[in-house]
Amino acid sequence: MSHLLEVRDLSVRFETDRGSLHAVDRVSFSLRESEVLGLVGESGCGKSVMTMATLRLLPRTAVVSGEALFEGVDLLKQSPASLRRVRGREIAFVFQEPMTSLNPVFTVGRQIGEVLRLHLGLSKRDAQDRAIELLNLVHIAAPARRVNEYPHQLSGGMRQRVMIAMALACDPKILVADEPTTALDVTIQAGILDLLRELREQIGIAIILITHNLGVVADVADRVLVMYAGRKVEEALVDDLFAAPQHPYTLGLLGALPRPGVRLLQEIPGRVPSLTVLPDACTFAPRCSRAEELCYAREPAFSTVRPQHAVACIHPGSGVGVS
Numbered sequence: 001m002s003h004l005l006e007v008r009d010l011s012v013r014f015e016t017d018r019g020s021l022h023a024v025d026r027v028s029f030s031l032r033e034s035e036v037l038g039l040v041g042e043s044g045c046g047k048s049v050m051t052m053a054t055l056r057l058l059p060r061t062a063v064v065s066g067e068a069l070f071e072g073v074d075l076l077k078q079s080p081a082s083l084r085r086v087r088g089r090e091i092a093f094v095f096q097e098p099m100t101s102l103n104p105v106f107t108v109g110r111q112i113g114e115v116l117r118l119h120l121g122l123s124k125r126d127a128q129d130r131a132i133e134l135l136n137l138v139h140i141a142a143p144a145r146r147v148n149e150y151p152h153q154l155s156g157g158m159r160q161r162v163m164i165a166m167a168l169a170c171d172p173k174i175l176v177a178d179e180p181t182t183a184l185d186v187t188i189q190a191g192i193l194d195l196l197r198e199l200r201e202q203i204g205i206a207i208i209l210i211t212h213n214l215g216v217v218a219d220v221a222d223r224v225l226v227m228y229a230g231r232k233v234e235e236a237l238v239d240d241l242f243a244a245p246q247h248p249y250t251l252g253l254l255g256a257l258p259r260p261g262v263r264l265l266q267e268i269p270g271r272v273p274s275l276t277v278l279p280d281a282c283t284f285a286p287r288c289s290r291a292e293e294l295c296y297a298r299e300p301a302f303s304t305v306r307p308q309h310a311v312a313c314i315h316p317g318s319g320v321g322v323s
Contacts, residue, residue, distance in 0.1 A: 005069065039051070280298065
């Protein structure tokens with residue numbers, strides 16, 4: 001499979017009163033056609049910032065370096081007009097909170113139709129008809145009625161489906177779903193994940209799934225990229241990651257998963273380092289039970305431990321699989 005998106009040595013920093021905040025530090029990854037790539041890590045590790053940087057959706061105060069090649073074209077070097085043709089049409093986002101992403105004073109049909117009229121030049125009537133088709137595609141009941149309703153008239157799960165319908169309006173090649181199941185109850189979460197799987201199978205769309213929920217990743221993703229303090233620490237096929245995690249941070253995340261018969265969840269001791277003072281060493285070392293003097297002396301190289309499984313750790317392995 002060819003690569004739709006290749007991100008190389010992407011770094012993002014913000015200048016603050018306390019100095020430069022390194023939100024993303026030299027991260028590289030790729031996305032293939034019809035693939036689901038899971039980006040995992042705790043809040044603040046740089047998952048959302050990294051994906052938004054690829055389309056220059058960050059404020060002008062952000063300093064971005066590296067490359068973001070979409071079908072061989074570096075998006076970081078494109079003009080604003082060229083980027084507008086890519087955003088929403090070739091690469092679409094589903095943002096974290098649909099109630100703040102949807103405009104409360106316009107019907108959902110008008111908001112979906114705006115995307116169609118802007119990118120595809122459809123008439124108002126044709127855009128409305130297509131909006132009904134898209135609501136039906138994402139399994140919203142009575143789409144001809146719902147298309148004339150406002151966001152506050154819909155449930156949280158339905159609003160999330162509207163956001164997905166809007167993202168799919170122009171048949172994009174890549175869908176970036178940022179925490180698409182956050183704040184939804186378990187049954188609604190399952191429905192959204194089933195929808196993402198169905199869309200990949202039916203229309204072949206590639207998906208970048210941003211989440212801190214490893215259960216979601218295990219259910220949907222093909223490959224997983226684990227981030228910690230703005231850096232990539234492990235990347236593997238999803239089955240390999242759960243069967244034989246290599247990085248101590250990944251082990252900690254898996255150890256914190258709820259299990260039948262276990263009342264207390266395992267925690268990762270210590271705190272995330274300040275992103276303003278990232279060391280030229282392992283950022284996880286102060287929290288790692290395996291850390292040695294060498295871990296504090298230099299940054300570990302990102303090395304392959306088995307086919308399609310790489311890790312940034314001086315002492316990888318010793319992982320216990322999670323079924």
